[in-house]
Amino acid sequence: MPFDPATRPLTPNEARVLATLMEKARTVPDSYPMSLNGLLTGCNQKTSRDPVMHLSDADAQEALDSLKLLTLAFETTGNRTTRWEHNFQRGVGVPEQSAVLLGLLMLRGPQTAGELRINAERWYRFADISSVEAFLDELQERSAEKGGPLVVLLPRAPGAREQRWAHLLCGPVDTHSAAVPAPGSGGGGTPAALQARVEALETQVAGLRATVERLCAELGIAPAPDGMSPPGQE
Structure with a gap:
């Protein structure tokens, strides 16, 4: 069981x-x-x-x-x-993708499907948000024979564009209180969500920097220092 x-x-x-x-x-x-x-x-x-x-x-x-x-x-x-x-x-009896989503929810608290996809990058690379949502729906509709639902979709918080998901591994969630944004957040996202966006941007910048350095090496030119224009673009 x-x-x-x-x-x-x-x-x-x-x-x-x-x-x-x-x-x-x-x-x-x-x-x-x-x-x-x-x-x-x-x-x-x-x-x-x-x-x-x-x-x-x-x-x-x-x-x-x-x-x-x-x-x-x-x-x-x-x-x-x-x-x-x-x-x-x-x-628990779940596939790897579901385990990744549950692990992230336990570590970072309630998150939208988009946030989960970003935060999962180092764990598992989901093809798109739809695939994340499909596994979340499966976890929400889990039968009693398998142990029952493991996630719940929270009501949309005031000012939020998307609904967040929470795990049920620690028992039932008060969905209404969990949907209320933290004081000082202005309804525009949690600290965890902002941290996820920062980490995603840092990853993108690192990838772009590596691409530029590779192209410069292939062209035989030195990459421009930070804050300066590449040669020929002053």
Whole structure:
């Protein structure tokens, strides 16, 4: 029987530990499986997290022990250090694409389908927003035999153009309070959404810079320093 959050929902600490294992398995495979110290650093990092948390060693270890009992994580030994791996896809019974979306929702809070596609770049490359929406719809319509729905579409927040999705792995969500924008956001998006846009722009700039440098190398010219026009375009 797959993991059923309606019967035994995850605690916020368990969700953060589990999602961090899922993230690091895809983004820093050389450091995976993870030691407790490495995992704790990932759980408490201040970027790409909503909310930012401050787990202690004891908090993380308690969450790992509980996840092990739920067959959502397991420990391995090597180099005299205990390391941990997640077992999310098998334990919950979802494909990789759905696991990626659920992991991002656990780490970054409610997000639109567009934000999820951007944030998933380092985890899994979705072809378009429609493919993201298809997997979200599948998770929302999940049958009781498989453990029930794992995501919910929140009501549109005042001033927002798109609706956001939230996960249900920690139990039911108060959809109306979750749809209210945070104070100071002006209804124009969450800090997590703004962070996602910044990271996407940084990735695009890095890609453009690499392309320019490659073209300059092929043409045998030196790339212009930042803030200066290329040769012949003053």
